Amino acid sequence: MRRKLLLLAFFSIFYSWSQTTNTFTNNGSFVVAAGLTSLTAECWGAGGSGGGNDTSTSAGGGGGGGYSKATITITPNTTINYLVGAGATGTTASGIAGGASTFSTVSANGGGAGTSGTGGAAGIGGAAGTGTTFSGGKGSNGSLVLGLLFSGGAGGGAGTASNGNDAAGVAGGVAVTGAGAGGNGATLAGAGGNGATPGGGGGGGLVLLGIGNNKGGNGGNGQIKITYTCPTYSITGATAANACATDGNSIITVTGNAANLPVGTYTVTYNRSIPAITGLTATMTVSTAGTGTFTAVGLTTVGSSNITITTIASGTCSSTISATNVATVTISGASAGGTVAGGTTICSGLTSASLSLSGQTGTVTKWQFSVTPFAVWTDIASTAGLTSYTSGVLTQTTQFRAVVQNGPCSVANSTFTTVTVNPLPAAPIIGTITLPTCAVPTGTVALSGLPSGGVLTMNPGAIVKPYSGTTASVTGLSANTYTFIVSNGSCTSVSSANAVVPGIxxxxxxxxxxxxxxxxxxxxxxxxxxxxxxxxxxxxxxxxxxxxxxxxxxxxxxxxxxxxxxxxxxxxxxxxxNSSSLLQTTNAVNVGNIVYKRTASNVRLADFVYWSTPVNPQKLVDVSPLTLFDKYFGFDGTNWVGTNANLSMVIGKGYIIRGPQTYSTTVGADYTASFIGVPNNGNVSAETVQTGNLYLVGNPYPSALKAETFLGANTFLDGTLYFWTHNTAVVFGPGYQYNSGDYASYNLSGGVGTAPAPSGSIPGNNNNTPSGRIAAGQSFFATANGPGTIAFTNAMRIGGNNNNQFFKQDNSAKATDAEAHRIWLNMTNEEGAFKQLLVAYIDGATNDFENRYDGKSFDGNPYLDFYSVNNENNYVIQGRSLPFTDTDLVQLGYRSTIAGDFTIAIDHAEGGLNNRAIYLEDKVANVVHDLQASNYTFFTGTGTFADRFVLRYNNSTLGVIDNELINQDLTVSVSNKIITINAAENENLSTVFIYDLSGKLIYKETNISDNILRINNLKASNQVLFIKVISDTNEVKTKKIIY
Known part of the structure; x- marks a missing residue:
């Protein structure tokens, strides 16, 4: 019969005291625990198998395995692979040697194999396995005893205290402590016995009488046993990272001292409070002694949960943890980004409005922005934790969002908001800068490149100026450096370049x-x-x-x-x-005094000089300090009024002051007055006048005054001004007698003088004709033809060579640029009687009375008056209408208290009368005299002669033939108050005008278209008439008739 031996392999862990023993019966690996550095290893080799037979022979038994034991050094946290020798399996042939067992550096060999018997010879027993400590027992050979065959027994395995026992014949080796027994050899036909574990050899098999093919016994398996002392693991604390409910994980950090928590990989056993569970495990890594981490899982309930650590194990070592072993985990819900609001439309270069986040779950980790095409988001620095955000300067449309994280949960992005950025208008372009002038003391800046119809703002000044179009001018700029910005209604440009407006x-x-x-x-x-x-x-x-x-x-x-x-x-x-000027053109206020000197010529003790003040204040006495105190006078409109010399002169009012007491009564000398004060300027209101009164008016300025402008502004004054010349010597006793003929005259037609003086006066008198330029310091008479207040303005002032006629002006000076033709006639005698008249053909005058152009004779000269006559008025100055015609006739008259010879002469002429024939008709002598050729001298008795002379411009006499005048083929006749006008041959009459001597039009007939015109019952008294005819060929002809 065959018997099979069963070899059992096993692995066991045995804890004794604080020592741990591991027994391995199969190949495997050993993980070295953290902190474990040495152990004792015991190895048993496997037993060899016994020989088998398939013929009638006996076989030898297998040898027992060896035994080795050693304490070795090991590396924590490493893995040691070990081999456990396998017992050899018996066959019907020779046996197989047992396998060796190896753990790290410790190894034990297996027992040898028993052989089969051959050729009737018995098999040989296997050799003993060897070890570093003990060897196994030897197997027995097969035998023949008393004719009987017996197979050999197997050797026993080596023990922990001794070598293994050898087989004894058919009996296997008896087991020693710690080892397996060898298998028995077969005594009858059958298989050999199996060796015991660890290391027992297998017995030999036996075949008798050809019965069966019998195997040898199996060798017992080898074995490894290790013994070591585990470290004791402990911790001093545990903390937990917050967890997110969506993944449920938390990193748990365990701390301890380095000796009790060495570097290594551990298995942690823990309990979780929410959701509640026990016995969960996790791998913990300790990279640095004393600190380890592991991941707790399943934390899906928002709130908090306790992680309780119960055990820490590494390899085969384990420690129970019961103190400082709880970590609390805060568990957060998922992050929610929320909504960002506040996006608006702004202008480039500005910041956004405040952008606000709401509806979020978690904390803002950062803000981000994105620009077109809005595919990439860029982090904004230093924005963590902000639930509102204001951007920096923006130049393009930009989107903004917040990034939110709740605890350790994954971040969530908010909705975005858009800040729309409009481009700025271009900065204004600085164009022409008009610099300030004195007349316009501010500058102007021209701007271009503007958006159509915007608003400008200036800096400095913050002046806002709307405009239209794309250009603008900013005026009224004082000296400064300016910049400009422009708004198009929604956005404002950057500043322009500097516009520098310099000062004066x-x-x-x-x-x-x-x-x-x-x-x-x-x-x-x-x-x-x-x-x-x-x-x-x-x-x-x-x-x-x-x-x-x-x-x-x-x-x-x-x-x-x-x-x-x-x-x-x-x-x-x-x-x-003297004769210099201070001329000012605006109403500026002067500060501080000037000294203005004015010289009056040929002053005698008893002469009165007509003064006014160009400065303020000015006392009368300071004008002439050496004049007697009672020789200062004003004029009240009707009479001279003595004036306190210590009073200040009224601006714009005239005064007369007699010569200094130290001056000669007969020999004239210049006198210079000094006016010291603030120079008068601007608008001056002087005396208020009454109709019909005569007023002494004074030039208030330190410059000349234009008489024509003064008269134009004061229309309530008659047009003729009178200037005192003090030409005639005073008659002493009884009292002082002054010659009222010493007034020169001026109006818009021109001026007439008073010189030369009568016989007996002192040579060197003032022989000038008033020019219309009234000198500074000068006063003069004017008559009021209505009520009003005399006014002066800077517009009346004039400088240059115009301020020296305190009767020293050049006679050629003209008061007006209007068209004018003037002639001055003098009437004199050898004894010094003198009177001058003026006839002026001037723009603005008519042949009727005009108070601006016609000046009536003052008739103040006691000896002589000489005048022109018109409209029953005696004129020292007569203005006549334009155009001038050489057929004009001017009636001249005179008054004389002296019988004798007088002379009429041309003083001077201007305009068209300067170089043409001038005739004087003497109706008494029936003479027409050419005054350009020579003066005209005649005899007169005393009296008034209003119609003796006619001033004329041709030498034709009024020869009357049948009361008909013939001129240039034009025939005009008067008969029975019927005027008949015959045109020249081959012409027709077109228009006829008839004028009286004053130049007034008294008849007009148009569209005649005939060569003859008869005019019946013309409404005119007996007088000289002028007939002006225009033919159908536009030829103009003139006739004079007596009607």
């Missing part, structure tokens, strides 16, 4: 001018003494003038200082010499 240039005189010759657009400062060139060559024109302290300035005679604005004297001296 300051030109300072020390020893020379700092900025060249002064101009009207410069403010001048006298910082050093200065004297102008004089004689009209030293004129200065400036915007304003300042005289510094201690500086002396002298404006010489005939020079003009022209200022647009004020004169300011800060403690210096500025003197205007």
């Amino acid at each position: 240039v300051t030109n300072t005189y020390t020893t020379s001018w700092s900025n060249g010759t002064p101009t009207a657009d410069q403010n001048i400062i006298f910082a050093g003494n200065f004297t102008s060139a004089g004689a009209g060559t030293g004129d200065i024109t400036a915007c304003s003038c300042t005289i510094n302290s201690g500086v002396n300035v002298s404006i010489q005679s005939f020079d003009t200082l022209t200022l647009t604005n004020a004169l300011t004297n800060n403690g210096g001296t500025i003197t205007f010499q």
Whole structure:
């Protein structure tokens, strides 16, 4: 019979005390626990199998496995692969050696194989397996005893304390401590016995009488046993990372000291409170001794959950944890991004409005922005934790969103909001800068490149100026540097380039001018003494003038200082010499005094000079301090009124002051008055006048006054002004007797003088004709033809060579640029009687009375009056209408208290009368005399002769033939008050005008278209008439008739 031996392999762990023993019966691996550095390894080799037979022979038994034991050093956290020798399997042939067992460096060999018997010979027993400590027992050979066959027994395995026992014949080796017994050999036909584990050899098989094929016994398996002491693991604390309910994981950090929590990989057993569960495991890695982490899972309930660590194991070592073993996990719900609001439309270069986040779950980790095409989002620095955000400067449309994270949960993006950015208008382009001038003291800046119809803002000044179109001009700019921005209604540009508006240039005189010759657009400062060139060559024109302290300035005679604005004297001296001018064109307020000097010529003790003040204040006595106290007078409209010399002169009012008491009564001498005060300027209101009264008016300015402008502004005054010349010597006793004929006259037609003086007066008198330029310091008479208040303005002022006629003006000076043709006639005798008249053909005058052009004779000369006659008025000045015709006749009259020879002569003429024939018709002598050829002398008795003379411009006499006049083939006849007009041959009459001597049109007939015209019952008294005829060929012819 055959018997099979069953070899059992097993693995066991045995804990004794604090020592651990592991027994391995199969190949495997051993994980070295963290902190485990040594162990004791025991290895048993496997038993060899016994020989088998298929013939009638006996076989030998297998040998027992060896035993090795050693304590070795191992590396924690490594894996040791080990081999457990397999017991050899018996066959019907020779046996197989047992396998070796190996653990790291410790190894034990298996027992040898028993052989089969051959050729009737018995098989041989297997050799003993060897070990470093003990060897196994040997197998027995097969035997023949008393004719009987017996197979050999197997050797026993090596033990822990001794070698294995050898087989004894058919009996296997008896087991020793810690080892397996060898299998018995077969004594009857059958298989050998199996060896025991660990390491017992298999017995030999036996075949008798040809019965069966019998195998040898199986060798017992080898074995490995390791023994070691596990470390004790412990912790000092545990913490948990927050978890997100969506994934339910939390990193648990375990801490301990390095000795009790060495580097290695552990299995942690823990309990979870919510959701509740026990016995969960996780792998914990300790990379640095003393600190390990593992992941707790299943934390899906929002709130908090406790993780309680119960066991920590590494490899086969394990420690129970019961203290400081709880970590609390905060579990957050999923992140929600929420909604961002606040996107608006803004202009490029501005920031957004405040963008606000709402409806989020979690904390803002950052804000992001995106620009077109809005595919990429860029983080915005330093925005963590902000639930509102204001952008920086934006130049393009931008989207914004917040990134939100709740605890450890994945981030969530909010909705985005859009800030629409509109482009800015282009900055205004600076164009022409119009610089300030004195007349216009502000600048203008022209701007272009503007959006159509926007609004400009200026800096500095913050002036807002709407405009239309794409250009604009900003006016009224004081000196400064300006920039401009423009708004198109929604956005405002960046600032323009600088526009520099400079100030008025300051030109300072020390020893020379700092900025060249002064101009009207410069403010001048006298910082050093200065004297102008004089004689009209030293004129200065400036915007304003300042005289510094201690500086002396002298404006010489005939020079003009022209200022647009004020004169300011800060403690210096500025003197205007006789006939110089201070001319100002605006109503600026002057500061500080000037000295204005005015010289009156040929003054005698008893002469009165007509003064007015160009400065304020000015006392009468300071004009002529050496005049007797009772020789200062004003005029009240009807009479002279004595005036207190210590009173200040009224601006715009005239005064008369007698010559200094130290002057001669017969020999004239110049007298210079000094006016010291603030120079008058701007609008001046003088006396209020009553109709019919005569008023003494004074030039209020330190410059000449234009008489025609003065008269034009004061229409309630008669047009003729009267100027005292003090030409005639005073008659002493009884009292002082003054000649009222010493008044020169002026109106818009021109002026007439009073010189030469009568016989007996002192030579050198004032023989000038008033020019219409009233000198500074001069007063004059004017008659009121209605009520009003006399007014002066700067528009009446004039500078240059116009301020020297305190009766020293050049006779050729003209008061007006209007068309004018003038002739002055003098009537004189050898004893010095003198009277002058003026006839002027001037634009604006008519042949009727015009108070601006016709001046009635003052008739103040006791000896002689000479005048022209019109409309029963006696005129010293008569204005007549234009156009001038050489057929005009002017009636002349005179009054004389002296019988004798007188002479009529041309004084001078202007315009068209300067170089043409001038005739005087003497109706008494029946003579027409050419005054251009020679003066006309005649005898007269005393009396008034209003119609003796006619001023005429041709020498034709009024020869009357049948009361018909013939001229240029034009025939005009008068008969029985019927005027008959016959045109020249081959012409027709077109238009006829008839004028009286005054130039008034009294008849007009148009569209005649005939060569003859008869006029019946013309409404005109007996008089001379002028007939003007226009033919159908536009030829103009004139006739004079007596009607």
